[in-house]
Amino acid sequence: MFHLILFLFFGAICVAGAVNLLVQSHPINSALSLIAVMASLAAEYLLLGAEFVAAVQVIVYAGAIMVLFVITIMLLNAGKEERTKGSRVAILIGVPGVLIGGVLVAWTLLYRSNTQAVPIGALKGDPHDIARLLFHDFLLPFEVTSVLILIAIMGAVVLASRPEAVARGPRKDAE
Amino acid sequence: MSITTFVIISIIKSVAVLGVLLTAVAYSVWLERKVSAHIQNRWGPTRVGPFGLLQPVADGVKFIFKEDLTQPHVYKPIFIAAPIIALVFAITSISVIPFGNWVDIGPWGTYLQITDLNIGLLVVLGITSMGVYGVALAGWSSNNKYSLLGGLRASAQMVSYEVSLGLSLVGVLIITGSLSLRDIVDAQRHLHWNIFLQPVAFFIYLISAYAETNRTPFDLPEAESELVAGYHTEYSAMKFAMFFMAEYANMVTVACLATLLFFGGWLGPVFGPPILQMILPVLWFCLKVFFFMFLYIWVRWTLPRFRYDQLMAFGWKVLLPLAVANIVVTALIVAWRA
Amino acid sequence: MTQFPATAAEPGQNRTGEDRTLVLNMGPQHPSTHGVLRLVLEIDGETIVRLKPEIGFLHTGIEKTCEAKFYQQVVPLTDRIDYLCPLTNNLAYCLAVEKLLGLEIPPKAQWMRVLMNELTRINSHLVWLGTHAMDLGAMTVFLYCFREREDVLRFFEMVSGQRMMTSYFRIGGLALEPPLGFFEKVKKFADRFPGNVDEYEGLLTGNPIFMMRTKGIARLSAEDAIALGAGGPTLRGSGVDIDLRRDAPYTGYENFKFKVPVRTEGDVFARYLCRVEELRESIGMVQQALAGMPEGPIKADAPKVVLPDREKMKTQMEALIYHFKIVTEGFAVPAGEVYQAIESPRGEMGYYIVSDGTAKPYRVHMRGPSFANLQALAKMCEGGLIADVVAAIGSIDIVLGDVDR
């Protein structure tokens, strides 16, 4: 019961944040609501017993990725979103389509809701076990992603630095 | 233990820890003023109470009664939210810090800790990493160029140094094999303090922690000689006080963490009657934390500050490789021993 | 900081293409502009693209005021120009008028002038050192410096009754005899002071962070320094060996032995070292002045120009008449013009006085060393970072009263 209340509480924050992200016109507000979504998702993970995932969610998602977003918004001084007409097709067909799809999925889930309830903390997301899995069974994907992120870092540096700075090489101090 | 007792004890513990933390914050401000004064041939606060001991109260009253300015050009919701965010995250991170061992109070016994998570260290890191938002948003929402530069600097600095801070702790984790702060302390019994096993990691941690808490020589986000007051240029009264408290609360947290991870936490000689045995560990813990606070203040009033690019270069080109090397060496030794 | 929608902010607003720059207004109220200086910075990220000093916030029209005063009434005005070295200003003015008059100053007055002038240099350099270090984040040095500065100000108070606006040097000599016990106190200070300088240097000179912040920062080559009219330690830090105390001695500086510290690097650290070395040389000169202080009168023997002693005025008719005449109608100065330059702590301080033969100066112009040094700032900073601007401002040691006059 207690857990259900907690679930509902954080679930409500999640949904509210997600909706707020859509409604707000200023990107910084959207970013903040996304942070709220992520933080409450971390709480949901805790409820599911995935402690480590929850911590990483906060550190990586809320603490690093979203900081990048916020810095970008600050750096570009992004103002209020201007409402251009844009591609009508996306809105006219996409939005109802998505809504219908969402309703369908929900209906299916509710209709075939014979899945068991998830026992809280039944599966401890213990760092020890996760490490064993990550460094034994999933070693290759792990290494591949590490290469991926290295490439991403290099790509980001090249993309974001100015063209002439790249051509010139690192800035030399006087002499 | 029934759920009611649990809730009651938890609430009592939370309130007690919050009270202790806020007092510690207030008195670290007093300590800073006093120590800096003595470093600089001054007296520091002397008027309010004996040795100026009531100065924090006077400061608090002053902050409350100051006019709370909200400039017309600020982005109001975030301008108000930013100091709250900074303070809340700064205070929350103390929740998993253990102050001492098991204590028995009458029929009940408890750990001197609000909650013991087996990923306690990660929680502290996670929560402190959220503290960036307070600073960044304050800088952005003030709609002031100095604030913006301060906010950008702060967020870049904190994100960068978080990397080396996190990596410096990995060595300790490899040795201990646990993320729980209590386990880490327990592993340091018999003077096997991590400072002896992981000296490099300790210094990386110390330096990164200075940068994380924006203290001299890394206080660039609020470098008053360049950016007036950085991200809190436009803040006044209680909103400013919140940033101020957040800074000192972060200092306390970081000092606690240093004590727990490298200096054996509450471990120390314990003797005497039971009541003394209960108090002594807390005393050792407090003394060690006090030492780190003093170190903070000492460094601040001795060193000049870095330049921004030098700071970033130092973080990425010196601390990060050092931390990685430390991890590799530690891992190799541990593997060789095993 | 958006208080001044000046035209200067306009050119930076070109938000087209690659060079999007931001105009940052540093000052007039900013902790590290050392007064009411406004710097319009055009920055690209944190790099300075253009720097433009805007001055005049302290302009009080002293040059105009001088034209309406008697010669002796100008002395207190000169204190207010460079408020960190009031005695240097007094000295420059008095020397200029004495040159116009052709007055001979007795030796004791000259030696006292050197003594007080060097104490003023110490005072000024201490303020510079403290604020410069504080700009770079080292706050403790500031209070150490002000501790010693307090002693120096006490000496000023002893001789003149004022801590800052001393007006101690008068045309033809000094205002008063130094009080009893003055020399002993100065001696004690002079013996102690080198140890204090070691203390400051201990906090800064070898400090790696301080070196990182100052070495190679805000470079100024010797050619640029000369072309931009920089003076004093700013010039000597760039390797130009000039010191007017040695090269064009005035008020008896030829009797003193001192080294002129010169560094060739031309960066902030070189200027810092020059000034710290000057602190040591100055205290050496103070000691020489104390050791060789001659006896004798402190005022020139020129009753028409120099106010008589109080006692004489009350006992001798002639003295009373001269006193009355000097105070009410001043003294006529032969027509002509002089330019008297002396070495102030900041560089060449020149007083250009034109006399038309009456009791009031026809034109007084002060060549402020800070005014000249400020021009070099843009050259030093462009291409550097914002944080370097702070170091550069500190290193040229400007006083806005001297810039704006």
Next chain:
Amino acid sequence: MIPLFYYLLLSGILFVCGVLGFLIKRNIITIFMSIELMLNGVNLSFVAFAAQWHALSGQVFVFFVMVVAAAEAAVGLAIIIAVYRTRETLNVDRVNLLKL
């Protein structure tokens, strides 16, 4: 005991919100954030299924998703900055030409 489909429902809602944001938002940064929202929704179902089937590999997958998201954010935001530098706008409808 919370039924699994509660989690799945929540995850679905988040995902749909992400898609909607992707469709209706015009600010390129917000669109990017919508993608992150979708990823988060998916992560939740991963963790929920992991708990359901007592298989930790679901949680491990979340890590990979996070790593990919981090890489994507780094590169994506760098692209956004580069685009903003040449186009002076963050509106996707004005960034529809390959050439300036």
Next chain:
Amino acid sequence: MPLDPPITDIEVLKPHPALARLLEWNVSVVQAAKFDRDELTIWIEKEAIREVCAILRDSADCPFNYLCDLTCVDWYPSEPRFEVVYHLLSIPHKERVRLKARVDGSSPAIESVTSVWPSANFYEREVFDLFGVRFTGHPNLERIMMPDDWEGHPLRKDYPVEGYR
């Protein structure tokens, strides 16, 4: 110490390096010279001032490479009303010389020496601000001390002490 009478005979003053260099270059630019109280003053044709400065700066045996000061004196009501005064210093030889150029009051203007010494920039702006003498060829001739919308030039002798009201 009685004052020596000023020497105004150019022939006597010839040995001074600055005057010697100028006479050697072009006799006609030197209007007059005066040696008074150990200081040499040379009056220069105002049209030639920039060239004279350049010549003196680059003079081989005694380069006057440092511009100490640049200011102006208002001799209202006599004409030519203004005297622009340049104080030069030779850093290697520690020699000083004062150059003067007379500018008449109707529309005072003189050539700028910023191309010779960049340091003249502020000084010329100051003279422009306070005396209203224009410097042709100055890169940024605007008010420096007074506000941009100030009326009049305060250091002129006909400027009322209390300002225009």
